Amino acid sequence: MEFDIAQISRGFMLDGNFVTAERYGTGHINDTFKMSTDKQTYILQRINTSIFREPVKLMENFVRVSKHIESKIAAEKAVNPATRRRFLQVMNSYKNEPYFVDDNGNFWRCYIFVDEARTYDVLEKSSQAFAAAKAFGAFQNDLADLPGRLHETIANFHNTPSRFADLKAAVAADKCGRLKDVAPELDFIMAREAEYSLLLNELAAGNVFERTTHNDTKLNNVLIDDVTGDGICVIDLDTVMPGLPHYDFGDMVRTGTSPAPEDELDLSKVGMRFEMFEALLRGFLSTAGNFLNAREKELLPFSGKLITLEIGMRFLTDYLSGDVYFKIHREKHNLDRCRTQIKLAQSIEEQFDAMRKLNDSL
Ligand code: ADP
Ligand code: GN1
Ligand code: MG
Numbered sequence: 001m002e003f004d005i006a007q008i009s010r011g012f013m014l015d016g017n018f019v020t021a022e023r024y025g026t027g028h029i030n031d032t033f034k035m036s037t038d039k040q041t042y043i044l045q046r047i048n049t050s051i052f053r054e055p056v057k058l059m060e061n062f063v064r065v066s067k068h069i070e071s072k073i074a075a076e077k078a079v080n081p082a083t084r085r086r087f088l089q090v091m092n093s094y095k096n097e098p099y100f101v102d103d104n105g106n107f108w109r110c111y112i113f114v115d116e117a118r119t120y121d122v123l124e125k126s127s128q129a130f131a132a133a134k135a136f137g138a139f140q141n142d143l144a145d146l147p148g149r150l151h152e153t154i155a156n157f158h159n160t161p162s163r164f165a166d167l168k169a170a171v172a173a174d175k176c177g178r179l180k181d182v183a184p185e186l187d188f189i190m191a192r193e194a195e196y197s198l199l200l201n202e203l204a205a206g207n208v209f210e211r212t213t214h215n216d217t218k219l220n221n222v223l224i225d226d227v228t229g230d231g232i233c234v235i236d237l238d239t240v241m242p243g244l245p246h247y248d249f250g251d252m253v254r255t256g257t258s259p260a261p262e263d264e265l266d267l268s269k270v271g272m273r274f275e276m277f278e279a280l281l282r283g284f285l286s287t288a289g290n291f292l293n294a295r296e297k298e299l300l301p302f303s304g305k306l307i308t309l310e311i312g313m314r315f316l317t318d319y320l321s322g323d324v325y326f327k328i329h330r331e332k333h334n335l336d337r338c339r340t341q342i343k344l345a346q347s348i349e350e351q352f353d354a355m356r357k358l359n360d361s362l
Contacts, residue, residue, distance in 0.1 A: 006021075009044065009110075016038040022034055031048075040112065061150045064150065088233065089112045114233050117232050118226065123256050126275050129257075132252065136248050141291060161197045164193065164196050171320060181332075185335075208299065211245060212241070212243075213247055214236075221234065246300065250305075250307030253301075254311060257276040257304075258273070263340065285297070309341065312341030315335070
């Protein structure tokens with residue numbers, strides 16, 4: 001293994017002694033390990049500090065958020081041990097900090113592994129979509145009264161016009177000579193420019209409101225309980241910061257409705273499954289419905305299309321820039337990812353009237 005995990009584990013105040021560790025999960029940004037001592041299983045992560053430039057502030061957010069959620073759960077059910085599985089319990093280092101810096105300057109964090117639950121890269125049934133969306137809605141609801149404002153861990157993270165400007169800059173630079181591969185994808189994205197500022201215009205007009213949102217609600221960022229099927233714990237808190245509820249709902253539509261993975265090569269398998277959209281909508285509204293205003297609700301179907309296009313343009317930008325942001329595991333991986341997003345956006349457009357009708361009826 002490229003890191004001495006046993007050594008790193010000794011930087012944290014853990015229960016027991018290190019036994020084993022393995023790489024874990026399919027995230028594109030951090031390095032994640034499942035690690036066991038003789039007493040307890042943990043998740044250990046190396047924070048990607050070329051992306052998250054201020055890891056100390058990031059961990060300050062992380063702890064504030066997880067403690068706030070813990071307090072909500074405690075208020076609800078004081079002594080049920082199962083409640084310990086519903087938020088991330090961060091382990092402190094021997095310096096009493098919620099992170100550990102190794103000899104090479106790497107930032108590590110560690111929290112308790114939630115047993116008997118798992119994440120899904122592709123959802124199998126609509127009850128999982130309902131459960132996941134309900135959990136992400138509850139997450140926003142729980143954080144509605146978080147005192148103060150969180151740090152912005154990545155500026156303009158869901159600013160679609162700014163992401164579009166980044167794409168145009170990558171096109172102009174064509175640093176790797178890859179522009180020739182991407183004409184249809186680029187055309188599709190360019191043709192929809194007028195839509196990219198819609199949510200920000202609504203925000204500026206005071207029709208929708210900034211809240212504390214997760215901002216990376218990929219469906220594999222919620223743990224689904226193996227026994228009950230409930231969305232037990234929202235994870236991957238790096239980008240929890242001020243945002244619009246639509247960023248979260250949109251990313252659920254992007255990642256929860258297609259039957260194929262984000263990097264599927266056979267595009268005929270990619271599309272928006274209406275029953276999954278319906279389950280996401282019903283699940284999200286079951287917990288977020290009471291704090292969203294009428295206009296915010298009305299814009300939920302649109303957010304699915306917008307965030308799908310936004311992430312599609314980020315994959316394309318990274319492909320053109322030489323794969324410097326998202327981890328890739330094969331040649332053209334980012335282009336493949338971009339293509340699924342375009343296919344999905346197309347499928348959303350085709351079903352958009354029905355999506356809107358359903359939304360209006362709820
Ligand atoms: P990334 O930022 O790389 O996506 P995540 O924090 O989402 O990293 O973790 C990667 C994967 O590890 C998740 O998709 C999930 O399967 C698993 N995981 C993360 N935290 C926990 C936890 N506390 N308990 C169990 N599994 C976890
Ligand atoms: C990244 O870390 P992960 O894999 O959950 C990215 C998201 C993208 C997603 C695309 C900090 O999420 O914004 O939507 O990949 N996270 C960051 O799969 O950029
Ligand atoms: Mg993740």
